[in-house]
Amino acid sequence: MAASKGSRIASLILRVLTFILIFISLLIIATNSKTILQGTVSETKVEFKDFYSYRYLLAAAVIGAALSLLQIALAIYSLVTKGEGTPLFDLFSDKFLSYLLLSAASAGLGAGIDLRVSFKELVGNFFNSFFDKGSAAAAILLIAFFCAAIVSILSSLALIRKP
Amino acid sequence: MAASKGSRIASLILRVLTFILIFISLLIIATNSKTILQGTVSETKVEFKDFYSYRYLLAAAVIGAALSLLQIALAIYSLVTKGEGTPLFDLFSDKFLSYLLLSAASAGLGAGIDLRVSFKELVGNFFNSFFDKGSAAAAILLIAFFCAAIVSILSSLALIRKP
Numbered sequence: 001m002a003a004s005k006g007s008r009i010a011s012l013i014l015r016v017l018t019f020i021l022i023f024i025s026l027l028i029i030a031t032n033s034k035t036i037l038q039g040t041v042s043e044t045k046v047e048f049k050d051f052y053s054y055r056y057l058l059a060a061a062v063i064g065a066a067l068s069l070l071q072i073a074l075a076i077y078s079l080v081t082k083g084e085g086t087p088l089f090d091l092f093s094d095k096f097l098s099y100l101l102l103s104a105a106s107a108g109l110g111a112g113i114d115l116r117v118s119f120k121e122l123v124g125n126f127f128n129s130f131f132d133k134g135s136a137a138a139a140i141l142l143i144a145f146f147c148a149a150i151v152s153i154l155s156s157l158a159l160i161r162k163p
Numbered sequence: 164m165a166a167s168k169g170s171r172i173a174s175l176i177l178r179v180l181t182f183i184l185i186f187i188s189l190l191i192i193a194t195n196s197k198t199i200l201q202g203t204v205s206e207t208k209v210e211f212k213d214f215y216s217y218r219y220l221l222a223a224a225v226i227g228a229a230l231s232l233l234q235i236a237l238a239i240y241s242l243v244t245k246g247e248g249t250p251l252f253d254l255f256s257d258k259f260l261s262y263l264l265l266s267a268a269s270a271g272l273g274a275g276i277d278l279r280v281s282f283k284e285l286v287g288n289f290f291n292s293f294f295d296k297g298s299a300a301a302a303i304l305l306i307a308f309f310c311a312a313i314v315s316i317l318s319s320l321a322l323i324r325k326p
Contacts, residue, residue, distance in 0.1 A: 051277045052273070052276050052277055052280075053273035053274075053276070053277050056273070091319060092316075095312070095315070095316065095319075098262075099261075099262075099265055099312070102262055102265055102266050102269070103265050103266070103268075103269035104269070105266075105269075106265070106266040106267070106268075106269035106270040106273065107269040107270060107272065107273025107274075108273065109270065110215070110216035110219070110269065110270025110271065110273045110274040111216075111270075111273040111274045111276075111277040111278070113215050113216070113274075114214045114215055114216050114274040114277075114278055115274070115277055115278065115281060117214075117215075118278060118281060118282070119281070122285045122286070123285070149258070149262065152258070153255075153258065156254060156258075156319045156322065157322075159319065159320075159322045159323050160322050160323075
């Protein structure tokens with residue numbers, strides 16, 4: 001049932017890459033804000049908190065980063081001890097992680113792109129940069145999803161026993 | 164490599180259910196529109212076409228329905244002929260289908276929920292029913308995703324050879 005060493009090392013590298021991408025996306029979305037002066041006194045501030053999709057994206061990124069770290073720790077442990085690894089845990093956690101990242105990235109991109117258009121029509125160009133940064137964070141999470149999806153395919157194929 | 168008959172029949176039932184749910188979602192999103200009278204002469208009509216997320220949802224639902232039909236045909240064929248089935252095609256097509264449905268559902272829900280809030284603040288309650296129908300279509304697609312995800316887990320586990 002054990003996967004080949006090459007495929008394990010490839011998975012480990014992709015998992016580290018996934019974690020780094022999630023972390024970058026997390027930083028961008030959490031620091032994204034835009035303040036607009038209305039007249040000279042009052043001002044409006046928009047943050048990720050004001051949109052459900054960006055809140056979901058942040059929550060998913062935090063959970064994804066934690067799960068990703070756990071996977072990296074397990075993978076390094078089984079590489080160092082030359083153990084059997086955890087093929088079934090890998091199978092399910094990779095599926096879960098890839099679904100989580102994909103849904104957060106899709107929600108962020110979907111909301112960001114359509115909100116940008118609607119705000120532009122209704123309010124003006126003030127919020128363009130805010131939504132551009134939000135979409136950038138979601139796009140980075142989408143790349144993290146692609147890494148996680150490749151790992152997920154590798155961990156499915158690792159279940160095929162060699163004769 | 165062949166999966167047990169019970170798991171094959173369970174997969175087939177879930178695939179049929181997936182197809183039906185995709186089809187319902189498709190009908191709801193394609194027929195969703197809202198016309199608002201502005202004064203007595205001009206009127207504004209919103210349709211799924213006006214939002215990128217709903218366009219993507221529709222496109223994904225069409226591709227998903229076609230792929231789902233192909234899977235059902237192959238599953239029935241291999242059940243009737245008592246053949247080996249197509250485990251690797253199932254593995255990859257199930258992964259692709261579940262990713263497609265999840266990303267479309269997430270984009271639709273993310274955009275629908277946040278647009279509803281923004282339109283309510285900026286324009287009023289006119290478009291609530293439009294976005295509610297859009298979110299309903301996306302939620303049905305999310306249920307279709309859950310069916311596809313279970314099938315995907317079954318087809319991953321089917322790769323484990325029995326001793």
